[in-house]
Amino acid sequence: MTESAIVVKNLSKKFRIYHERRNTVYEIITSFFNKKKYYEELTILDNVSFEVNKGEIFGIIGRNGTGKTTLLRLLSQIYKPDSGSIKINGSLVPFLSLGAGFQLEMTASDNVILYGKLLGFSKKEIKNKLEEIIKFAELEKFADTKLKNFSSGMYARLAFATAVQVNPDIILMDEILSVGDIGFQKKSHDTFVSFKEKGKTIVLVSHDLKVIRENCDRVMFLNEGKIVDIGDPEQVIKTYVKIFNQ
Amino acid sequence: MNFARRKSIIWDFAVTDLKIRYRKSILGFLWTILEPLLFLSVLYVVFTNVFENKIEYFALYLLLGIIMWNMLVRGTQMGMNGIISRSGLLTKIYIPTSIPGISSTLTALIMFTFEMTVFGVFLVAFQFIPPYTIIIFPLIVILETILIVGLNLPLSVINVRVRDIQFIWNIVLHAGFFLHPVFYKMEILPKEIQNILQFSPMVKILNFAHDAVLYGKLPTVQDSLIAIIGTLFVLGLGYLVFRKFSSRIMEEI
Structure with a gap:
């Protein structure tokens, strides 16, 4: 069984x-x-x-x-x-909506760290993965841009890239x-x-x-x-x- | 959810709140310091020129009172909205309902420590050397922190169901400012009113702080017990109300 x-x-x-x-x-x-x-x-x-x-x-x-x-x-x-x-x-990790808890006033990198920690990573783990996540999301140029300046597609990509890192x-x-x-x-x-x-x-x-x-x-x-x-x-x-x- | 995870989320929420608060304004971080200073100067002018007062080291008395009172005001105002402002997140990821109220308290505590550095500058400017009794000051701050948690737990969940608790609580805070020894001493009030007000743990906390930091007096055992029991009573009652209101809160939000 x-x-x-x-x-x-x-x-x-x-x-x-x-x-x-x-x-x-x-x-x-x-x-x-x-x-x-x-x-x-x-x-x-x-x-x-x-x-x-x-x-x-x-x-x-x-x-x-x-x-x-x-x-x-x-x-x-x-x-x-x-x-x-x-x-x-x-x-168990729920991906009920992507980017829940993203803060528009903060940069992409800061948000990845925050969101990653909410999904259960330690600070060190998520910092090690930061570069990989940004690369996966194809947002290398925008790592230090505030999220409020992102298009909805960029936003979703960043959220997805972070979320799939959880194991x-x-x-x-x-x-x-x-x-x-x-x-x-x-x-x-x-x-x-x-x-x-x-x-x-x-x-x-x-x-x-x-x-x-x-x-x-x-x-x-x-x-x-x-x-x-x-x-x-x-x-x-x-x-x-x-x-x-x- | 284990304790370490809870602790890390509380910390993250508090830090995020601080960052956002300061990034939105031009003067940013300076506002934490400017706000009490501007308020201080108004009160100082009024109470040294318009009204008579006999308080020793009045400027310091006033500043310390305002900073301590501000922590309560900020802590509970942020805490009350803690769940509502994070509703988007709380309906997507499981986070214990108690966390927003606690993290707001931490935010207020951090801002309080910023403001206390200003107080330190004032001590130097007035060439005032605090008495040794100042060592108990951190204990007084811890007591106030517990009190704020005790208020935030119920306020944050009640606010989801009964939205006008915000207005009611703000009126309570306004009235509280005048009924607590922030800019005067309890002794000037009539005895009957003093008897009623002594049940507020915040009255004792303010008295302790003023006495320990400025006048070299330690709280009596009796007063300390009243303050500690009062604070724990608020926390206990707050927790019971929180328990009652927090079931199905995510469904209602």
Whole structure:
């Protein structure tokens, strides 16, 4: 039997969708006299159970708002489950959005160091890798430029180059492979392949069915918080397209 | 998340805040020093010419009071916004909710040490040699730091749910400035008001600092205990409120 990297059991998560958000003292006081319910509970994930094997590339597909990002945030401990359990075997790094925590007022080098440390590097490790990262991002000329003067492509490249330096057992990716121009996309694809070769476990959320089909070992299709289908990519994508076309 | 990681993130946040704060303005770093100095000169003129006061070494008394009070103001104002201003990051990478409040306290503490060097210059200018009791001053600063952490923990999470806590807290700080012995001595207040105010750990902290740095007096055991217990009480209560409010905070942000 293969070992599991991630075991999710009966996971549920509800969110409050506010009709009108009450976040002033006045509103909270008046709400004592006005007992009308001002939010609805929306079930984002409903009793979801699945396992991800070690060394597997696991795709998650589904329409917007079906709980894909919520699931990744739960896996990375940012949200807490309402019920159910999540077990992670090994170190995990979420790439939910690139360059979270980048500071526009600071230079590219400073940001790489800061971001690298947030992703779990020691200061020394990240300083040793700095040159390599800047080179990978093709930003040698701009290492000392403040980030506010960067184009969005440069920004994304820098973030991607830093993020791929981390060496965790499990990687969560939310739509980040389509960053930069064609040349850089090739690079990021190569990086992805090298992760694969090193035997990393990757959970990949994408709307790009081509990416999913080409890379994933297994795919899970989420709809309205429930697992519709899980298994062979071709099979699951077929189900997805069928439901989508209804 | 282990302790070393937490420590390194707290430090990184604090340093980033400082860098950004100073890079945005032309005078940059100088503002930390200029701000209390300008405020000092206003108060000094008012309280030596307009009102009468009998405080010995009044300029130094005032400057020390302002610097100590400023640390509380800055620390809690930054700490209160700590989670909101980093919401982009906190919803992408798991970082314990307590960290922004603690790192803001550290930022305030670092700025405080910058300002204390100005105080040092003033000591030289006034040719004032501090009494030996100044050695306990770092302990007083540690006490204030703990107090700020105790306030930041609850303020930072409440602010996510109840945004106007900012305005309320700013009013508290304004009132506090006049109700604390920053530019006067507690003795001039009526006894009843003094009895109420002595429950504020900040009153004791200011008194201790003035006495130790300027007048060569050590705090009594009784006063020290009141101050320490009061500070720990704020920290404990703050932590309980923080615990209550911090569940589901990332979902609400």
